[in-house]
Amino acid sequence: MAYQNPPSIPISDPEAPEITPTPTPSTNPLANGFSAKGVANKVKNNLVFHSKWGELNGAMGDLGTYIPIVLALTLARDLNLGTTLIFTGVYNIITGAIYGVPMPVQPMKSIAAQALSDTDFGVPEIMTAGILTGGVLFVLGVTGLMQLVYMLIPLCVVRGIQLAQGLSFALTAVKYVRKIQDLPKSKSLGQRHWFGLDGLVLAIVCLCFIVIVNGAGEKSRGCCDVVESGGDDDLGGQKRRNEVVERNRTRWVRKVIFSLPSAFMVFVLGVVLAFIRRHEVVHEIKFGPSTIEVVKFSKHAWKKGFVKGAIPQLPLSILNSVVAVCKLSSDLFPGKDFSPTSLSVTVGLMNLIGSWFGAMPSCHGAGGLAGQYKFGGRSGGCVALLGAAKLVLGLVLGTSLAHILKQFPVGILGVLLLFAGIELAMCARDMNTKEDSFVTLVITAVSLVGSSAALGFLCGMVVYVLLRLRNWTKDKPLSTIWMQKRPEQV
Template sequence: MEYRNNQISQNQANHITSQTAPNHPNSAFPAMVFDQVRTNLVFKSRWAELNGAMGDLGTYIPIVLALTLARDLNLGTTLIFTGLYNIITGAIYGVPMPVQPMKSIAAVAISNPNFGVPELMASGILTGGVLFALGVTGLMDLVYKLIPLCVVRGIQLAQGLSFALTAVKYIRKIQDLPKSKAKGERPWFGLDGLVLAIVCACFIIVVNGAGEELHQPVADEGHGDDSAENEEDKKPSRWERIIGSLPSAFMVFLLGVILAFIRKPNIVDKINFGPSSMEVVKISGRAWKDGFIKGTIPQLPLSILNSVIAVCKLSSDLFPERQFSATSLSVTVGLMNIVGCWFGAMPSCHGAGGLAGQYKFGGRSGACVALLGAAKMVLGLVLGTSFAVILNQFPVGVLGVLLLFAGIELAMASRDMKTKEESFVMLVCTAVSLVGSSAALGFVCGIFAYLLLGLRKMGRNKPCSIIWIQGTP
């Protein structure tokens, strides 16, 4: 019925378009594109979309700040380009599609002093080029159809738990973000103390609860009265509606900004207004080589699995009315880096954790990330790289709280495993990914375990039922 209604609506839209421009057939397509973009950028709920925009910052800010302070990343250029990416992806997809740092490349740059901006940009361009090629040739879509669902869930669970564990470290330990190291136990009290982080976490739990259920149970036929009573019980109380309307993540982030100025008031004197200078990065032959070997090779499996495959599956779970192909996601990630990295913008990708975090805090449309993108572009144009002095004073414990809920939301996507075999494969994939800190190794072990279980069932009279992401082939 939903599909039929959508089809009727589309036919009506086409009819209206043909009536409004009967003498200009060539204007029909641009008009349809404009209408679709406008629909994708409509706020479902103003405060909820604003709140959802904060759900990705727990990952974005620490990595960008670390690269800026440790490797002289051009923060102003990065803010402008990633803000533009946010606006474009929001307009294209109509959901809170995130734009996150490429984590493996960032980790190499932070830990290796010889991996500078040229190597960083070379690895981003090469990674983007491979993803773009996989997308335009259709190979990415083939990969998406062949990977078992339980393996994808293992990658999502591992990434979610990794975010959550990192968040707990941010909350418990004082962090030296440029060196990506802990400096000791965080004090209980203070403007970046444990009590502050705990209060923020409790506030978010009270406001947001455990999150919205993805699949509500369908009432059985013949039990109309009982179903009506159950639906009545499920309706939120007046208190829940009032509390649930608060933009918790935005309020927590705003508190962090205020505390940043309180912690060090003289940062105002270090702010230089105006955009940072933008220029094409000069990449030597050695930088291309090091960027490919040290950055692109370890990043590719993570980008394919988490930035494309996992995002594609998670988006279909969260927004079943909108289906995105792995091809389109692979192409957009590729183009972002092929263009932006030449000008010094941080290598970027989509990420299942960012999508889960933005959904957790209320993001439901492309307007969520478009709003975030507009804010990034304004900051990049007005403050440029000097914005780093503000971020450097932002309470890391508060960032940890935002990252914690994003990680938990992503990990909870794996709760739909229906058989013990599926759970087994998922947990093998998760365990290896976490211990080895390698999504590629976890993926290989998960696929191997899946094939062994299938081989074990070959002797049965009833053939093994293989569950693919896109259904049974």
């Protein structure tokens, strides 16, 4: 019997059923033609909120990864924060309009890690790495080679990358909560105090609040069903009517609590605490956008950007920004299956344009998509709202916004990042066979210990091939043992 990967299990919906979008037959931006009216209607539908509070809350789901990386590069490598906010804000709005789901725009993590660990890897090297990475992804997209890559990578390998990335986020989040952080140097400075405006107690309270409101992501909010009262006028009938009133009151209270924008409220609390922790920051704010200039590149910057930036980033971008995002989007949004070609092209164009002007190299990411979905993001309006906020902040405050973010409680950032990581890691729960689980866990272990998604991917593919060869029998040709999937899984 041919070995088959198990069908994927859709991730459970943390919001009420009423905000779950109705599946559409196609979400390919090119599928419905190029008529102006058709494009306008599609953009309008993609940006419609499915839930006002849910979309607002979901917009906060990716800040746990975005703020620490961008802030660290701004303070340590003089990244132009204002330019980065303006360009990534535009990216958010455009991707939200194109895809109609909370498609994230995240900093390229491998390039950021290299910049923070190497003092000679400055802004020119960061930007050349982004341009080269974007160029390769754009070529893979327009030539159709990315679709081939997507088809050849098994589901269990994708799940391994997702599990490793999710656990990496979760471990980093716990570190943010437990220990005081120097974000520009990516170092821990000792145990965090229990009390204070950035203490353990504050982080634990925020974590418990989000758990109470969002739960584990179940569809049912646990609201009690309304019980019809009897028509008797006796004591028993009155008792039943009292029970109905009490149940309706309980149901209403639960509905109000479970519809609160928990992540947004926690983020606003963090902003307020940032001003309280150092009120002098008000005098350091300068209004007006930062100057947008073309970055000057040297031959050395191109060479170093390619060797130390683009080469390590490419495997991560292909796996986590394209392949994993395609798979996760089909899990979270049934009927909205995005092509690897379109995602590869959008990531490529973002960096081929913005990196010339000093905007941080960006990509999509499965972790950001999972985090925004976890907190209620369901439409492109979610990330468009976030993009509009970034655009306004970039135009009004520019780089001076870094003074505010520097005072933002890191423990609260850790809480937001923790939920994004857990949601992404839970995608691997549909590995129902021992062989698939084995491959997934090998990739996860190697990726976490070796701190390299590319190394984990390589080891996972080797193990997968060995397991497939082990199942090869005389009555089964070699061509049938690679991807034993049903057509809808390809």
